[in-house]
Amino acid sequence: MADPAKAIEAIREARPPATDRFTYLTIVEANLSPEVLPTLNEVLQDASLTQEIGWDLVFNLVNLPGSEACLETIARLGNPREVILKVLETLELLEEQEGYDADVEDEADNKATQTVSADKKFIALMGMLAILHKRIKTKYPSRFLAQSLQTVYGAYVPNEERTAAVINLVYSLSKQKRPPLPSRKSSVNVANPDLEGDASKNAPDPEADAAEKVDEKEEQLQQRLLLSFATCVLEGYANGNDMAWAARLVEFLNPYKIVTGRKTLMAKFREDKGLAARDDIVGKLVALIEDLGLESCTKGFVNHLTEGPLHSEPLTGAEDLSSPNEIALSTGGCVCLLAYWVFSLTVFDARHPQPNLHIFPEHYAMLDKLLQDDAHTQIQKSTGTVEALVAIGLWLHSNNLISSEKATPISKPVTSVDDPTSDYMRYIHLVTLIALFHPQIHVRNAASTLAGVVLHSDPSDEDRLRVLYDLLENCTFASLKARAVAWLREEIIARSKEETQSAFNTPQALETVQYVVFPNLDFLEETSSTVEVAEYLAGNAAFHMQAVNFGLFLWGEKESKETEANKGWAHVLPDNMEATVRGRWFDPLLAAVDRVLKREGEEKEEIELGPVEGAELRLLRLRMEDLDGAGGFTVKK
Structure with missing residues (x-):
């Protein structure tokens, strides 16, 4: 490494016009170190110079500790179009750079690189994007934004630091109704130079078209892009972190079943700072989504979840879309949003929309939509979304929202065990797939709970008997067959109190299932x-x-x-x-x-x-x- 004093002198003395900009850029790159950053930031206050060389310094600077001030200066004074492209390129290289850093861990010349974590690089780049996108003056800023959001999501890792950084980015670029919510003590906070810095220092866009003004439709496109992005982030965060929505709902709704002396998940999420931070981050994401316009559970929102196509990558190709209505939202993200609404309504007594839907037909349609193709793979890769589905089902049952008047589930008398299945049987089949394949045991247990309570809600005892026989006869998983036996016992106990004869308070049920039990x-x-x-x-x-x-x-x-x-x-x-x-x-x-x-x-x-x-x-x-x-x-x- 060059002597810091000589490096500082070189950066000062070689400034244009002493050298041309290409030569000066080479000198700066050769002398970069944490010690020269204050001097470099002084030099970069020259807007004309920064517009020429700033974008070329982004990749090297982001790897240096203490470079935040220089990066902010480049974001405020550099050519926004060129700098954005370099920021996006750097984001795409983040994963590759992490691997490089690991390989050179023992090399003394790379010590500075090692001290900057990938999360800190990501946060710094998010701060730059927030400033840069506000500076661009063009007829179609949504095209720049769409490209940026796609790249950001590609580099996103669902931890607290990066999620807080993208929340800051969206708040900066949105027409938000309120400032970000205050943080709890457990929350992770990251710098937001756009909101914390001095916007008066921003240089004008050198390529701006003064004759053009962003119209209302273009602003709507940008807002819709940010909303779509926020739903993607919510889905990504829920799939990357165990939120225990369903399991905590089971505890809250059934306190008498809690084992004495065992710490509950409810208590763990209250007392553990890391777990509390998850609730805090999700709460901020949901508040952000509501501020972006998705603040009520409309019929259109429900139709998106039940009847529309499955959107797993809604931002792909979004830069070519010309209407806000063409920009889809993440289906999984919307499912997670709905789950958080009903969860926080119940557990936190929060003010969120109360959905107008039922297990039949809406929740059944959601399950079928997300699990109909290769359920095992879907459950394994979308663990948070799938748990959200279970949480929604538990809430619906707890509020006796079983079936809407217009959609009574099929429930025919059983003439043989081979009769066509009812909606109840198909619904329970989908839920039991979650009980079998979800990697988290508390989600498997919650799914089993949901399957059981929905089974007992089936108004046809013949249909309930058919479901139990099917599970006991055809299921190859011992744990699920065991649950079916437990449900059979619950049916016999529950129906014994009824005066009307049924399959479960007469020998009919056991005559049917005794050879599979x-x-x-x-x-x-x-x-x-x-x-x-x-x-x-x-x-x-x-x-x-x-x-x-x-x-x-x-x-x-x-x-x-x-x-x-x-x-x-x-x-x-x-x-x-x-x-x-x-x-x-x-x-x-x-x-x-x-x-x-x-x-x-x-x-x-x-x-x-x-x-x-x-x-x-x-x-x-x-x-x-x-x-x-x-x-x-x-x-x-």
């Missing part, structure tokens, strides 16, 4: 490989555990069956069900569990049970022992 397991005794038996049990332990619990529920202890506290369930049991269940399911299952736990079998290879699988099988064995003497079941201890 308690399937024939004779094949386990016929399987010679103990390893194969162990694999089957490990994969289906959750389902069989729930079936054992269901057996205890149905038969219980003989002496307590007719007590006032437990009148028993004899009225829902088909004739001779105990004996047939014991023969086809209980005895083979018990024998298989004992065989695996004792490492018995014809094969000599050792069975490697993991700690979880082993614990599950031992617990299953203990629960089967609890059936000793209940309903004729006998277990040898």
Whole structure:
């Protein structure tokens, strides 16, 4: 590195006209270091010089610590068109530059580069764009803005610092109704040189067309672009950060189910500064979106979510659009906005629009729209959007918004288990896909909760029976089959209080599903490989555990069956069900569990049970022992 004193002298003495601008630019680049930045900023106060060389310094300066003042000067005095292009180019190189920085980590000559994080570079560039776009005077500024927003979103990483920076950018460029909301103590704040600096220092656009004035339509285009961008950012942030909207709604709506002594997600988001910052950032994004014009849940907004096409990259090609109505909003971002509205209405008692929609047909249409093509991939890549869908469904059910009068779900009497499915079955199928494939366990649990409550809301007991049979017969996931058994039990309990006969307070339900709840397991005794038996049990332990619990529920202890506290369930049991269940399911299952736990079998290879699988099988064995003497079941201890 050159001596700082000599570098400062060179930058001062070589200023044009002492050298031409190309030579001077070379001298400046050769002598750049944090120490020379104050001197360079003085030199850059010459607007004519900065218009000639400023844009060429952006990439090198953004990598130097302490260069914010120089970058702001370039943004205020440089040619805005040229500087914007350089800023966008630098944004596109951010990811590549991060990789370069990692490779040269141990090189002494690159220490200055290492001290500037990618987030700080991004923040500095956002501050420049806010100033630059205000300086451009052209007939079609929306074309510049569309290109910038696309590039910004391509470089966006959904953390608090970058999100705060893009919020600042949009507030600066929008016709906002109010200043940014004050921050909570947990919030992350980033500099906004456009609002904090002196706009009177801005140089005029040297390429401005004085004869042209931006018309109202052009301003509408810019506002719509900013709104579209903000919905994209909201979707990106929700997908990149666990917001726990659905799980917190479950806790809020069902406080009696909270395990005593366990810290709730509600408490964690209140007390943890990092989690509180997420709520704060999303709150600011939503306020920004509302200020940009999306402040009510109109019929058109609902139609966008239910009937319109799926827009995942609405900014692509936006620079060629001539009407604000042609600029789409992010579908996922709008879903997240809707989820935040209903979540904050409920949990924070906030003032947000109360949507006029129902589970049928609107929420069902949203689920179908987002999950109809390759649900597994959609759930994995859009975790926040999918959780938002679950949160909306939970809120709708909690407010008894099941079906609109104009859209009563299909619900036909069951004549066979192969009858065409109802809207309820298709809806529950989509929700259970979330319960299976979402990476966050609390979202899977919330989705299971939603599927269960919607199932119980189906007005047709025949339809509910069809749904349960379908899950138990065709689902290959033990955890979901276990939930179906739990829902069956809930149905029997709930309908037992009804005076009108139904499938669930008569033997009809169990006559239909007993062979899928308690399937024939004779094949386990016929399987010679103990390893194969162990694999089957490990994969289906959750389902069989729930079936054992269901057996205890149905038969219980003989002496307590007719007590006032437990009148028993004899009225829902088909004739001779105990004996047939014991023969086809209980005895083979018990024998298989004992065989695996004792490492018995014809094969000599050792069975490697993991700690979880082993614990599950031992617990299953203990629960089967609890059936000793209940309903004729006998277990040898």
